Amino acid sequence: MKTMRIELRASPAEKDAFEQCAEIAxxxxxxxxxxxxxxxxxxxxxxxxxxxxxxxxxxx
Structure with a gap:
């Protein structure tokens, strides 16, 4: 059961790259x-x- 939340700070470029990778996957x-x-x-x-x-x- 997922009950915990983790926050991550990233640069705008990192966030864009992560979103792109997630979309590709x-x-x-x-x-x-x-x-x-x-x-x-x-x-x-x-x-x-x-x-x-x-x-x-x-x-x-």
């Missing part, structure tokens, strides 16, 4: 950012031999 900006952040978190945590908390969540 066929996603909303929010979904695209969450997908990218999750992928980065998995990579970083696994490289550091740390557990990935959201991967251990029960899936339904």
């Amino acid at each position: 066929g996603m909303t900006l929010s979904v695209w950012m969450r997908t990218c952040l999750r992928q980065s978190a998995v990579r970083e945590l696994e490289e550091a031999s740390q557990p990935v908390p959201f991967l251990s969540m029960k899936r339904v």
